[in-house]
Amino acid sequence: MSTDAAANVPSALHWPDGLDEAGFLARYWQRAPLLLPQALPGFRTPLPPEELAGLALEPDTTPRLIRRATDGAYTLEHGPFEERLFETLGARDWSLLVTDVEKHLPELAAWLAPFRVVPDWRLDDLMVSYAPDGASVGAHVDEYDVFLLQASGTRRWSIERDADRADARAHVAEGDIRLLAEFAPTDSWDLEPGDILYLPPGVPHHGVAVGDDCTTWSIGFRAPSAADIVMHVAERIAERLAARLPQSRLRDAGRGRGASGEIDAATVDAVAALWHEAAALDREDLIALSGELLTRSDTPEPLPDGDTLADGADLRVSPFARLAWTGHGERVQLFADGERSSCSRELARRLCDERRLESGTITAFGPGDRAVLRALRERGVLVPDESR
Numbered sequence: 001m002s003t004d005a006a007a008n009v010p011s012a013l014h015w016p017d018g019l020d021e022a023g024f025l026a027r028y029w030q031r032a033p034l035l036l037p038q039a040l041p042g043f044r045t046p047l048p049p050e051e052l053a054g055l056a057l058e059p060d061t062t063p064r065l066i067r068r069a070t071d072g073a074y075t076l077e078h079g080p081f082e083e084r085l086f087e088t089l090g091a092r093d094w095s096l097l098v099t100d101v102e103k104h105l106p107e108l109a110a111w112l113a114p115f116r117v118v119p120d121w122r123l124d125d126l127m128v129s130y131a132p133d134g135a136s137v138g139a140h141v142d143e144y145d146v147f148l149l150q151a152s153g154t155r156r157w158s159i160e161r162d163a164d165r166a167d168a169r170a171h172v173a174e175g176d177i178r179l180l181a182e183f184a185p186t187d188s189w190d191l192e193p194g195d196i197l198y199l200p201p202g203v204p205h206h207g208v209a210v211g212d213d214c215t216t217w218s219i220g221f222r223a224p225s226a227a228d229i230v231m232h233v234a235e236r237i238a239e240r241l242a243a244r245l246p247q248s249r250l251r252d253a254g255r256g257r258g259a260s261g262e263i264d265a266a267t268v269d270a271v272a273a274l275w276h277e278a279a280a281l282d283r284e285d286l287i288a289l290s291g292e293l294l295t296r297s298d299t300p301e302p303l304p305d306g307d308t309l310a311d312g313a314d315l316r317v318s319p320f321a322r323l324a325w326t327g328h329g330e331r332v333q334l335f336a337d338g339e340r341s342s343c344s345r346e347l348a349r350r351l352c353d354e355r356r357l358e359s360g361t362i363t364a365f366g367p368g369d370r371a372v373l374r375a376l377r378e379r380g381v382l383v384p385d386e387s388r
Contacts, residue, residue, distance in 0.1 A: 009110045013039040013196070021117055024198075029117070030145060033159055033203055035189055036196040040114065043194035045151035047101070047108065049130045049215055055105070056081050056098055066137045068093040074138050074179060095131040095209075102126040103319035115147055115219045120352065121294045121324040124222040131155075131209035139183035139206035145221040146199050148207070150191035153214035157197050158185035160204040180204055191216075224293055232293045237278050250274060287326055291335035295322040315377065316356040316385035323352050323381075334372065336381045343372045356385050 013036060015024065028034045056063035056079050063079035067089075102109040102125065112126060124144065128151070129137075139158075148157065160183060183204055190210060191197060199205055207216065224232075241248060250270055258264055281289070297320060317323060325334045325348035334341045334348045347369045350357060362373060376382045 010040065010114050013114045014041055015039070025117060028198060028200070030200045032200065033161070033187070034198045036198065038194045039196040040149065040194045043149070043151070045193070045215060045217075047105070047128060047151070047215070049152075049213060052098055052101075052128055052130050052215065053086055053096065055101065056096060057083055058104065061098060061104060062100065063096060063098045066095045066097065068135070068138075091132050092134055095129055095135050095137050097127055097129040097137070099127045100125045100320075101128045106319050109319065111217075112219060118221065119324070121322060122221045122223065124220040127218040127220065128215060129218065130215050131207075132214070133209055133211050136206060136208040138179045139204055140179050141202055141204050142199070142220075143201050143225070144223065145201060147219040148191070148197040148199065149217040149219065150193055150195045151215040151217045152193055153212065154190055154192055154210040155214050155216055156188060156190050156208045156210050158183075158188040158206045158208075159197075159199070160184055161186045229293065233279075233281075233289055236289055236292075241278055248274075287333065288340060291324060291326060291333060291340055292338045295324050295335040296338040297322040314356065314358050314385040315362065315373070315382045317351060318381055318383050321381045323355075325349070325352060336376055337379070339379075341372045341375065343369050347372065357382075 012021065015021065016036065019027075024034070055061055059080055061080050063081065065077040065079065065081065065085075067075050067077070069075065102112060108126060112123065116123065122145075131137075162184075183206060185206065189195075189197065250267075252267065252270065321337055323334070323336050325332050325345075327333050327345070330345055331342055332345050332348050334343045334351070344365070347365060350361070357373075362370070365373070373382065
């Protein structure tokens with residue numbers, strides 16, 4: 001990879017005439033697709049295909065290989081892979097996708113800056129894909145917002161704007177990619193390096209490599225589904241009941257025997273009353289549940305060293321950690337990988353905005369903030385910053 005991978009990264013996208021970030025958010029975000037020609041003028045990928053393939057060999061990565069057979073069926077394989085596999089793939093009908101690239105190659109994280117149009121807790125990852133001439137992963141839909149940046153070569157993107165009909169169709173396959181049994185494109189573009197296609201959730205799309213050396217960067221934005229939110233809240237309610245009211249049960253004192261086997265209206269009312277009592281959440285409960293849910297992540301492995309704030313080392317937020325904060329006044333609630341702490345507003349903003357702390361800055365924080373930093377370090381949310 002180029003040593004100046006993060007050099008001259010623009011702070012914002014180059015919007016089409018008559019449009020700016022505010023207009024994009026008001027008119028297109030989560031509403032409609034948008035082509036952004038030369039949104040990153042002069043972009044040259046710092047990650048060539050051979051280095052992407054090398055990343056797919058690393059043991060802690062989660063690459064995928066999608067192949068298309070002669071009968072048109074697609075197959076999905078999960079990595080990491082062995083080098084000899086790439087020698088057998090041939091020149092057509094396969095695609096390599098590597099997720100969380102900016103976490104494994106932190107020097108690429110700077111390229112996410114132009115795409116930060118919403119709070120950072122919405123940003124999921126940078127996925128990079130490679131495909132030889134004519135290859136694709138099939139027509140499919142995604143349930144998240146995505147910016148598709150053409151990094152090298154050319155890819156022909158087709159979309160179908162009638163998402164309602166697409167959602168009603170049977171899928172060819174379920175799993176990581178929802179392939180559509182039918183696809184009737186309404187728009188098609190050939191994207192060159194620096195061009196971007198924005199797609200809101202649920203828009204059917206199909207990308208086909210045109211020529212060789214085709215790599216595409218997908219900057220995805222996650223949002224929990226209604227089912228995710230309800231499940232998370234229900235789990236927390238159950239935990240709270242088990243801790244606070246371990247003996248609480250459905251009660252039917254004072255009622256008669258009734259008809260054999262009957263679940264009468266009073267019993268249903270009792271269940272409803274128990275549910276309403278358990279599910280009564282105040283604002284503080286909702287803040288805690290929201291922060292935990294929106295920052296959930298695979299927790300990094302704790303590092304074994306001892307007093308990590310007294311050794312004079314600079315610290316940075318782990319690339320795999322998710323942070324967010326909320327609150328008013330000087331003390332706020334900081335959420336990191338689904339766990340909550342109380343700290344100063346200054347510390348929360350530094351960690352979320354800059355994602356690093358110099359050793360001199362660390363010693364300037366008070367005992368409470370230093371205790372939070374030590375706990376984050378022990379959990380692996382903060383790691384030594386060896387970039388300097």
